[in-house]
Amino acid sequence: MLDLAREVWRLYTVRTDFFLSLLGQHLYLSAVSIAIAFFLGGAVGVACARNQAVKAVSMAVVNFLYTIPSIAFFGVLIAFTGIGDTTAIIVLSAYALLPMVRNTCTGISNIDPDVMEAAAGMGTPPLALLWRIQLPLALPMILTGLRNMSVMVVATAGIAAFVGAGGLGVAIWRGITTYNLAMAVAGSLLIAFLALSIDFLLGIWEKKFTQRWSS
Amino acid sequence: MKKIVTALLLILVLALPACAPAAAPPASPPAAEPAAEPAAGDQPDRKIVVSSKAHTEQYLLGEILALVIENNTVYQVERKIGLNPASDIIHTALLNGEIDLYPEYTGTGWLNILGQEPLADSAVMNERLQEEYGKLGLWWSDLYGFNNTYALTMRREQAEAEGFTQVSDLVGHPELIFGANPDYMERADGYPGLAAAYGLNFAKTFEVDIALKYAALDQEECDVINGFSTDAQLHLPQYAILADDLEYFTAYYAATVCRLAALEEFPELAGALALLDGAISEDEMIGMNYAVEVDQRDYEDVAREFLAGKGLI
Numbered sequence: 001m002l003d004l005a006r007e008v009w010r011l012y013t014v015r016t017d018f019f020l021s022l023l024g025q026h027l028y029l030s031a032v033s034i035a036i037a038f039f040l041g042g043a044v045g046v047a048c049a050r051n052q053a054v055k056a057v058s059m060a061v062v063n064f065l066y067t068i069p070s071i072a073f074f075g076v077l078i079a080f081t082g083i084g085d086t087t088a089i090i091v092l093s094a095y096a097l098l099p100m101v102r103n104t105c106t107g108i109s110n111i112d113p114d115v116m117e118a119a120a121g122m123g124t125p126p127l128a129l130l131w132r133i134q135l136p137l138a139l140p141m142i143l144t145g146l147r148n149m150s151v152m153v154v155a156t157a158g159i160a161a162f163v164g165a166g167g168l169g170v171a172i173w174r175g176i177t178t179y180n181l182a183m184a185v186a187g188s189l190l191i192a193f194l195a196l197s198i199d200f201l202l203g204i205w206e207k208k209f210t211q212r213w214s215s
Numbered sequence: 216m217k218k219i220v221t222a223l224l225l226i227l228v229l230a231l232p233a234c235a236p237a238a239a240p241p242a243s244p245p246a247a248e249p250a251a252e253p254a255a256g257d258q259p260d261r262k263i264v265v266s267s268k269a270h271t272e273q274y275l276l277g278e279i280l281a282l283v284i285e286n287n288t289v290y291q292v293e294r295k296i297g298l299n300p301a302s303d304i305i306h307t308a309l310l311n312g313e314i315d316l317y318p319e320y321t322g323t324g325w326l327n328i329l330g331q332e333p334l335a336d337s338a339v340m341n342e343r344l345q346e347e348y349g350k351l352g353l354w355w356s357d358l359y360g361f362n363n364t365y366a367l368t369m370r371r372e373q374a375e376a377e378g379f380t381q382v383s384d385l386v387g388h389p390e391l392i393f394g395a396n397p398d399y400m401e402r403a404d405g406y407p408g409l410a411a412a413y414g415l416n417f418a419k420t421f422e423v424d425i426a427l428k429y430a431a432l433d434q435e436e437c438d439v440i441n442g443f444s445t446d447a448q449l450h451l452p453q454y455a456i457l458a459d460d461l462e463y464f465t466a467y468y469a470a471t472v473c474r475l476a477a478l479e480e481f482p483e484l485a486g487a488l489a490l491l492d493g494a495i496s497e498d499e500m501i502g503m504n505y506a507v508e509v510d511q512r513d514y515e516d517v518a519r520e521f522l523a524g525k526g527l528i
Binding site for chain 1: 266269270271274295297298299303304307308311313314424425426427507508509511514
């Protein structure tokens with residue numbers, strides 16, 4: 001065990017550039033996927049909260065996407081979008097849609113109808129209703145979705161290596177397939193570290209918003 | 216409203232710094248090839264993309280290909296080494312022109328990728344392979360020399376206790392559990408064909424990733440696995456190989472598969488690839504696999520040393 005820890009540390013010190021470039025690729029893939037899922041999922045979530053039919057169809061679609069095994073997803077997509085970043089980002093964003101859509105929709109649907117009625121009664125136009133009442137009130141829920149989804153994306157991005165998109169998965173797969181345990185552990189630890197850091201940072205933001213609202 | 220804007224900003228903050236390192240790799244040093252080689256004339260402005268699948272031997276062969284090209288031509292190489300081991304993924308990438316070449320095994324090309332019936336005569340198979348690949352705009356190099364075919368493997372202790380030395384000894388032992396990688400359970404010359412040819416009737420099979428087969432064997436999750444004849448582990452004393460007494464297994468000679476278009480685009484490429492014709496024996500391949508998997512050395516170093524020793528770089 002101690003030997004393993006020492007070997008992992010040796011890898012970090014000897015091959016710093018290797019791991020830093022993988023970390024950079026991993027961050028890039030995750031950040032782009034998170035951004036796409038955040039905006040797309042948020043928009044779909046808003047639509048779901050307004051219309052039951054849209055909600056039924058959208059939830060069915062994002063649920064379906066979420067259940068496709070990643071290997072199958074990659075296998076099919078490769079024929080269309082090829083190997084590399086595009087395929088990885090499509091798959092990662094697709095998985096991330098579910099928590100985003102669900103939380104946005106629930107957040108908005110759970111707003112007290114009296115609040116909405118009062119705001120509408122004061123003559124608030126529909127768009128302002130969304131921007132100034134619904135989204136701010138649903139924000140804690142939306143941020144929770146963002147936080148869960150981000151951690152998930154960072155963790156899942158490990159499989160991007162299989163389609164040539166790079167990221168820390170490169171180290172993990174290389175470790176597993178060449179029986180080099182230290183290499184696999186070194187990659188996994190960095191992913192865990194990245195996921196925890198993002199969770200921690202987003203947690204701080206989340207707390208800030210919820211506190212401001214309750215005070 | 217402010218809160219939404221800040222939330223959006225947060226996303227951008229997350230996304231922006233990350234864009235920088237990702238944009239960096241394609242921008243390689245621009246002044247790499249000075250005018251030192253006027254003979255090279257029209258040097259293409261893109262790199263040759265070398266790929267391989269994700270297992271030890273393929274990492275090594277991918278690196279060997281990259282090094283041979285880098286050191287024997289004027290071209291630059293981009294490595295996309297370690298793709299998903301499913302052959303169809305890398306083959307699709309090749310057909311799409313996203314990669315230019317990768318190391319492949321004749322049996323895999325014939326049975327898995329082309330989906331043909333097994334052919335006992337490997338010379339005939341290689342000839343037809345070249346023909347069929349030609350129709351796809353692809354080309355097989357000459358063989359590297361080694362044959363990485365299947366080798367049914369057991370724990371030595373158990374094999375010796377039960378007196379198993381060849382595959383036909385397993386007939387009538389349904390209590391044994393057969394372990395293999397998932398695609399072996401499916402492929403034409405995989406488990407179904409093997410079981411039919413020898414009349415094997417194992418009650419249970421166990422599917423496991425290629426890299427985890429020996430671990431599964433060690434932990435007695437299964438009793439027989441489909442080892443590969445160049446696996447480093449087969450040199451360890453705790454394993455026993457069963458002889459293929461009916462000569463059932465197809466030949467899996469390794470060679471380079473390359474896009475014909477790339478050969479035209481890079482005129483010096485074919486010459487560099489020919490340096491590997493017959494250059495790697497079975498023992499040499501096992502030795503390299505052993506250096507990586509058992510001695511835990513980096514495959515880049517092992518590949519470089521091998522080529523330097525042969526005078527190929």
